[in-house]
Amino acid sequence: MPLVKTWQLIAGSTAAGLALSVAAVSAAGPWDSGQRKAERDRAASWEPAGGADHAAPSLPQPAPSAPGVLAGAGPGLAQAAGAAGAAEPAGLAEALRPLLDDPALGSARTASVVDTATGRVLFESGESRPMAPASTTKIATAAAALIALGPDHRIRTTVSPGTDPGQIVLVGGGDPSLTAKKKPPAGSGGSLVALAADTAQALKATGRDTVALGYDDGLFTGPARHPIGVNGNLALVSPLMADEARPDDSVSGPVTRIEDPAAHTARSFAALLAERGITVTGEPARAKAAAGTQPLAVTLSTPVSGLVERMLTHSDNDIAEALARQTALASGRPASFEGAEKAVSDRLASLGLDTAGSRFTDGSGLNRADRITGSLLTGILARAADPHHPELRPVLTGMPVAGFTGTLRARNAGDSPAAGLVRAKTGTLSGVNALSGTVVDASGRLLAFAFLSAEAPDGAAAEKRLDRLAAAVAAAR
Template identity: 35%
Template sequence: MNDRTEVVPPTAFTPNGRHRHRKPKQLGTGARRALVLAMAVPVASAALAGPSAFAANGNTTATTPDTAPDANEGLDPTDQAIAANLDIRVNDERLGSNVSGVVLDAESDGTVWDHNADTALMPASNTKLATATAALTVLGPNHQFKTKVVYGDGTLTLVGGGDRTLTSADLGEMAKDAVAGLKAAGLTSVKVAVDDSLFPEPTLARGWNDGYYPDSVAPVRALVVDGHAVSDTSIDAGQVFAKQLAADGITVDGEVTRRTAAITDVPVACHKSAKLSDIVRHLIKVSDNNIAETLLRMTALRAGQPATFEGGTAVVRDVLSQRYGVSLENFEMYDGSGLSRDTRISARTLAEILDLLTEKRYEHLLGSIREGLPVAGVAGGTLGPEWGRFDDENSKCAVGKVYGKTGTLTGAIALSGLTQGKDGQWKVFSFVENGSTAKNSAIRDAMDGLAATVNGCWA
């Protein structure tokens, strides 16, 4: 890991059901508000990743429901109103009976409200919050992924470096450099190969099935171009590269093959991706499954673990618990995207991850997650009107006021984020439901209403 590990005290819970968080705060109220008030303006991005629809298995990892008969004792009037309203609205029949939720006060880290907050449920794409946190921590926000072209034995080899944002235009620039080198050497023909050996052969994660391929997620390889949804993204990228060489006057001999580049191969061209912080903003805003899975592997490699689901999720656990002191009670994570139907994460854990974004000491490292959070009712993210979010009579008052990460699988919908309450204090919330039989649109409307309740605009 390239950042030093901090010693963090464990989470402690007070008798009335509220808890003192894992770490002391370092900022005053004014500074904390200034940090989060400039929440990100949505950035231009590619087409949104649509919600996945797979058969629900109905399994959950449940703990004993939280019991706190005097949970509202000691709260200020604003927080008491939030808690009282949530106590009623969490029982909305659209949400079903298997719901986990929590609201934290970002300034004090006190629990404003919880409902089975430590019950671990299937979080869907809220899992990406954990993946992105680990990637930024281990790799660093300025990290760039490299794709290279090398030459040896009459072959140009395109070497994948885990850049899931590589475009055909990027390959075109590398092709021009390669052609210039070939012509300078008096060569007019060449073989083309791809080297994607940075990652092992793709496998299904626990909780996946092959019906996910390739639309919901592609087999995870170290080389891909234009986000193509194909089974072999590496060979596909090599074919795009070969066509660009041919367009520039080079004869490509035979089909594109696989080859592990030799140490004696001569470097010909190199492309660097955008900074990881930019990639994470896009990942969070549009909930890109493929980027999440690639980042999980690159994070594992940097931490000295195998580039596998198991290696990556082990690093995520270590980062969350050892670096940040996030509670991982009943935490089970099996992929980076949240497509796994076996993953279980509690609302409290998700809220604690988001609470890191309100800390000045982590702003440089993790700020791109905060900046990437979709904004309620703002187009271009998964909370936009194109997804029917924050558009009913109860939640439309929160348009522009809630910043949240969505999650949707059949049988699981989640919404976790940040909003500034009527008292001017920032609240961190997480709501997860599993097993509701209502339509997804109805469940989302109910969840948006819970977020509007935390904001206080739906009083």
């Protein structure tokens, strides 16, 4: 397989890749293992793990695109981004410094631009200053989860015999893609409907059609409520939760969440069993599965690669918090906010990245106590572009494409030089704005960038300045 094909797909900015997205986006179902099914089938001969989740119902025509840029990348790609290198190219510095000095960005800002193929620092300003990253934290969460679990790992939700006679227990494994919808999108993740059908079949095979239902949501520890309190941007962090505890058919955006996700999921499962001829006596209650027994039925999540892509494309906070806890579990730490913070930091350090001054108090970036440096963000992205770390590729493929998908669909759109070339994760809290990702520049290099600002007087104006910075990197030579 020619290496150039792999990196054309990763850059996500070739005319062929974007045209394919445009053609397939309406016909293909929603996210399937992290990407549209039609896109996945086409990409299968190019790339073993990856592909973006293009969620927009209709897209503009693709912008002109640079060629693949990593065909000649070799072992040197794994150099630490931010390592000492040649001086900043004068043209890039001249383009970025006036934009970075714009008062609309607020009183604090940091910038880092790195050539992913060499690790050479092309521009930096305050790159070692830890700042609140908002949702660019998800880049760190994504990388840590992929290292800890692997891109092909699937999270199990099971039904097992309980400790009491005639009891079965629905055991939550922390799958953020679990759905109770009867007609879920193909490949959308773990299905309570399929799990109920398999459970009913297994019970009937033993001559049983009446059970008591228990549920186990004890996999995660510590507070389930995020430190920001009740917020429509995320549910309680529960290992047993269907459809992100959304009470309606909404799939994104803030909405009042179901207060007890685990109990509600168990009640939904009981109703699905009843529809399949299994009588559930009483109300579902917390319980434990009998030790040493095999599950009666299992449903599996979308692969971690797909969860990462979905999280990045749509800035999904519920997936982010679930992946942070899965990282903690895989690292032998408690599945809590504190355990996840240590696990994420340790996993990033295992890549040889400097995490000094960084804090990962949550997986989503909603916590204002989070801190990340610009050089750490570009370092993660450089590792994700390294052929020696194919497990990290979904970090690149999952990020929104400027002017086309996810949270960047309306940003750097139209005739912007960044349209179709920039893949980046947005970050927005009151007074905090960030943008970090990759771009194919005018000379065909894949560059990683991170721009973070704080205390901006107008968030919308700050976003526009960040977009201009990204566009300036796209135009660099």
